[in-house]
Amino acid sequence: MSRNACILLSSFVLAGLALPLNAQDGQRPEVAAAASELGAKVVAWRRDLHQYPELGNRETRTAALVADHLRALGLEPKTGIATTGVTAVLRGGKPGPRIALRADMDALPVTETSGLPFASKATSTYRGETVGVMHACGHDAHTSVLMGVAEALVAMRDELPGEVLFVFQPAEEGPPDDEKGGAKEMLAQGVFRDFKPDAVFGLHVFSTLQAGKLGVRSGPTMAASDRFNIVVKGRQTHGSRPWGGVDPIVAAADVIGTAQTIVSRRQDISRQPVVVSFGAIKGGIRYNIIPDQVELVGTIRTFDDGMRDAVFADLANVAEKVAAAHGATVEANVPDQDGNPVTANDPPLTARMRPSLEKVAGPGNLVDMPLNMGAEDFSFYAREVPGLFFFVGATPAGQDPATAPSNHSPEFFLDESALDLGMRAMLQLTLDYLHGEGVPASGG
Structure with missing residues (x-):
């Protein structure tokens, strides 16, 4: 096993127990309960997806796993959007706002060297060459977290105000040459046409943040x-x-x-x-x-x-x-195709939801992120409706995030406690928004 796998074995054990790390008194009790109940499932999904990654517009196995899960929850997923995308709508038992929650599903043409017992051995073809395929950016975590969030919210359906659109998106890293894909194509094919949300939320596990921390920035965030x-x-x-x-x-x-x-x-x-x-x-x-x-x-x-x-x-x-x-x-x-615009978090939405992230992260664990030269096609959704995109720490204790293998590295390693923290953060944001937390009282 690699030095990462040896050093961080303890994080697997902890994540496997699905303990709510940094759980704070301010977070909703149903959030902590859902994380405890579903944590082991989320870890299992993530490890399975990690072992069997797929490149953009080729996520057929991943999409089938997601769609089957949503059907088992009693939802009616739409499949084949922007080639392999999956969406489903959860309608709560009470009136309320509409939100969208997005996760990306694609992997990268990277040959994994992490040494994990569930490391990818997959290969594919990219730009005419045979390449290794790896979830070197953590999209396996994003997909697994949203699957867990969907199951938790379905269990709360009767008391849930409003509606939630789950968006499982292919090709965030970009479609193959001469193909369309990603968030822009999801929107072009109508993902917000029949269900126009009031807000959209997304997350990204990130190597430059220590596990146990969340990061957010108001306004321009990613390039x-x-x-x-x-x-x-x-x-x-x-x-x-x-x-x-x-x-x-x-x-x-x-x-x-x-x-x-x-x-x-x-x-x-x-x-x-x-x-x-x-x-x-x-x-x-x-x-x-x-x-x-x-x-x-x-x-x-x-x-x-x-x-x-x-x-x-x-x-x-x-x-x-x-x-x-x-x-x-x-x-x-120059350029050779349409690129991604700046990913910008809506300032009023960010200010409103920041306390929700603080409740989950705990004192001192919500980081003000600097400008990030990485890019995200979540930016397309955030141009349509107010958006909030936040970061979940992925680098375990004992490693310096400044020198830890970065996202897109063949040694990229996810401390699986990030799955628990990411699921709790997304659930807290969702429930607080739907229940009207942080909305200023109207004057009389």
Whole structure:
């Protein structure tokens, strides 16, 4: 087993007992009771999903597990939304507001090295290559938590005011090339058309937070995310005579180096942070052949629409002009598809629900999150209705969150106490909102 698995075995035992960690007097007793009753189920679901992960728009097993569970609860799930998405509506026994609760289901093309007894051995095809598949971002936890929340709320149906839409979403990490998917496609296919919620809630387990802590931020929280694709085109020649062609590898290397000045010299990062990162380089096949072309793909992260547009223009310009200096040409798609907008928490909703998170987390355990350069397509839901997206600590005691394997790492490790805390937080938010907690009294 890896060092993570050895060090953190105790967290498995604790999570398996489904003890409500950091349970506070202010949380609803039905929340603590549900967490105690359902905790072992949530852990079992999470471990099963972790062992059998699926890439975006391919979550057929996961979706079937979710839909079967919702049917067993007496709900009527809709399936096949945005390829593999699942939704269901719970109507409470009393009148009240409408809310949506969202969980994402997809995994990543990452080969797991955690050493867990239920580690993924799955493989799939991504961008034409055989890859390992892993829940390296914790979406298995999100799905399992929402399955538990659904079961808890169904048990309270008669006394529940209002209605709840459960949204189990595919492809949050992005659909495969040439496919549509994710939150944007869920909305395009009408997930909020027949059921327009008054608010939407979502959560994310996070490696930079210690287990037992919750994190939240009002307003802009996670960055806008855009992909780019740049193909540098040269002319193939033998490696022994580079003068016989145009070397796209050298040109591509120069494009990558010069592109670093877009942030460091062209963007006013005293206003808002900006990131331009290259994530993959593909070109050539043999040691002594200079190829025809090199493909570069990467991501752009911003918080300001003007800065976002400026980076698009600067990167396309750098690619074209630098390649031309080498005698090469480019096809620069910047961006190469619609990206995710900034994930912003509605300030009034955040202020209203913050006490609910404090009741569950306990004194000193609700963290004010800094701006996060990660991105989330929850942003699309939060543009339609007021949204609140919060974070659940995933890194166990004894590890420094600053150096722990991050989300998207092949060693990403979830302290399973996060399942208990996440379920209690989502239940407390849901019940407090539906029962009108924190709503200012109307003047008379």
